[in-house]
Amino acid sequence: MxxxxxxxxxxxxxxxxxxxxxxxxxxxxxxxxxxxxxxxxxxxxxxxxxxxxxxxxxxxxxxxxxxxxxxxxxxxxxxxxxxxxxxxxxxxxxxxxxxxxxxxxxxxxxxxxxxxxxxxxxxxxxxxxxxxxxxxxxxxxxxxxxxxxxxxxxxxxxxxxxxxxxxxxxxxxxxxxxxxxxxxxxxxxxxxxxxxxxxxxxxxxEPNKQREINIGELKKIAKAFSVLIDKKSKFTYTHSQGVAKITKDIAEYFDYDKLVVDKLEIAAYLHDLGKLVVPNEILEKPGKLSKEEFDIIKSHPYYTKIILKQVKGLEIIADWAGNHHEKLDGTGYPEKLTNNNLTREDQIIAIADIYQALTEDRPYRKGLSKEEALKIIQDIGSKNKFQQEVINGLREVI
Ligand SMILES: [Fe+2]
Ligand SMILES: [Fe+2]
Ligand SMILES: [Fe+2]
Missing domain, CATH: 1.10.3210.10 (Hypothetical protein af1432)
Known part of the structure; x- marks a missing residue:
């Protein structure tokens, strides 16, 4: 690379x-x-x-x-x-x-x-x-x-x-x-x-066809958009920033090349980009969602991926960002990917996302402690849904 x-x-x-x-x-x-x-x-x-x-x-x-x-x-x-x-x-x-x-x-x-x-x-x-x-x-x-x-x-x-x-x-x-x-x-x-x-x-x-951006500029854009994504709902006002931080820590723990760490961080900033498309009434609905409403929520990683894939050169970042709700046993969404087509990079973002979600405060509940969150993730992992290696990485960095 x-x-x-x-x-x-x-x-x-x-x-x-x-x-x-x-x-x-x-x-x-x-x-x-x-x-x-x-x-x-x-x-x-x-x-x-x-x-x-x-x-x-x-x-x-x-x-x-x-x-x-x-x-x-x-x-x-x-x-x-x-x-x-x-x-x-x-x-x-x-x-x-x-x-x-x-x-x-x-x-x-x-x-x-x-x-x-x-x-x-x-x-x-x-x-x-x-x-x-x-x-x-x-x-x-x-x-x-x-x-x-x-x-x-x-x-x-x-x-x-x-x-x-x-x-x-x-x-x-x-x-x-x-x-x-x-x-x-x-x-x-x-x-x-x-x-x-x-x-x-x-x-x-397209005017100025030669104008390409470098990794630092891409990170700035991704970070600015993460703020827009997070601010869309008052339930999640620092969510993407948190996921990016944990993703970066886990990626560094695995000793990836600096460029890959940056790309993973960018994917984390943008993982919920598709939420911009989901109506707020559904994102912020208090109480249980109906099946139809949950189906609409499930479209957000789909939009994340398909929108980012429109940009040449962003394909891998689009995959990492768009696969954050997939699980190894095929019970995730929206593509029902499995073990065979999910990478460690996909899993880093998926696990950073769930950890961040569990530990952050929501209007209707306080965030869980590190230990409680880790225990939940370990339980899910032991059902063959997450890579154990990545869970270990999370444990090391928190
Ligand atoms: Fe305007
Ligand atoms: Fe998400
Ligand atoms: Fe306008």
Whole structure:
């Protein structure tokens, strides 16, 4: 294995992570991806410099990243119809971006993506005081919020154009609107937006193709997302961070190469990524879940894996993260994997997860002591569900 050499594209990773955010029940599926596509085309047609163009593209994928935490309970429509929530998600999003390996420009593009050209937006910036990327994302975002989910119905392009012509110089920058009118004239634009495999379309336009991330940057992104995942439910506000810590300790106990330890830690940060897709009413339901509700919960490691697998170079991390509810005897979920196809790395995360869950406080019970948790895990292990070797590793590190 090559040390420190990852081949992961920043845009592909941001695109996949945006899908986790946009797949929740009260969001618009692929909203951020389409916003990125539309914003890119408007900016490109305006002749914007390559570096700014790629920052607009990155910012588009995460422009609504601030709609997490407490805001997961509101629908995307509610947030955009309420000036206070609108401002909050801009602010929260920009705050999260400070922890990502992205520059100041991307931060500002997200912070000001709800400014209006006439100065009546959330921070009251006016005209060219609004960063150019924000002007464009604002327009692309508005388009997708209103038309993104009905593209396959009978949409009337002339009506859409008429709307933007009226809003030109009021809501939106005149130059951005003119560019968008040009873009809308191309048949390809509409064919692309309706194409069934939208990521393929994004791959063809991707600006700054050479921009790959290193292991340190990947860890930063994974850690920032672990905070979003944990904050989604008040029951689990430090869960992923805890799992990452124990995973790292066990991995070091087994003397893995530094790069593998880092990758395991990243998989641990992201193991519950799929929970972003599960409705909060189910995640936080007090009392016993019905069979149907539990089946929905069981989809979270599935989404973790399938979302991470969209990123080339992340396949192994996707497996380790997505297999955290599998058991050696085939009684886990969602793939019913067994002994034959589960690795020690899978088991490290699975055991770190269960240990962390047992020892953390929940609103309805106190966390168990180390000894009590270890005893439970040992009991499960003796029924042929976990590798004894990994249980021993856990015992050594705690
Ligand atoms: Fe927004
Ligand atoms: Fe948006
Ligand atoms: Fe889980």
């Amino acid at each position: 090559l040390r420190d050499k990852l081949s992961i594209k920043l845009s592909e990773l941001l695109s996949a992570l945006s899908l986790a955010l946009d797949s929740a029940n009260n969001r618009i599926f692929q909203h951020s991806r389409r916003t990125a596509y539309v914003a890119f085309n408007i900016a490109k047609n305006m002749g914007i410099d390559e570096h700014i163009l790629s920052d607009i593209y990155y910012a588009s994928f995460i422009h609504d990243i601030g709609m997490t935490g407490e805001m997961t309970q509101y629908s995307i429509e509610d947030i955009h119809n309420d000036k206070k929530l609108k401002k909050e998600h801009c602010q929260a999003g920009a705050e999260i971006i400070k922890y990502l390996p992205l520059n100041e420009r991307v931060h500002d593009f997200v912070l000001y993506h709800h400014e209006e050209w006439n100065g009546k937006g959330v921070y009251g910036l006016k005209h060219d005081d609004i960063p150019i990327g924000s002007q464009i994302i604002h327009l692309a975002d508005y388009f997708d919020l209103n038309y993104g989910s009905i593209l396959n119905e009978d949409i009337n392009v002339n009506n859409i154009k008429r709307f933007f012509i009226i809003a030109k110089g009021e809501l939106f920058s005149p130059e951005a609107v003119d560019s968008f009118l040009d873009v809308m004239d191309k048949e390809k634009f509409w064919f692309d937006l309706k194409f069934y495999n939208f990521q393929q379309i994004l791959n063809t336009i």
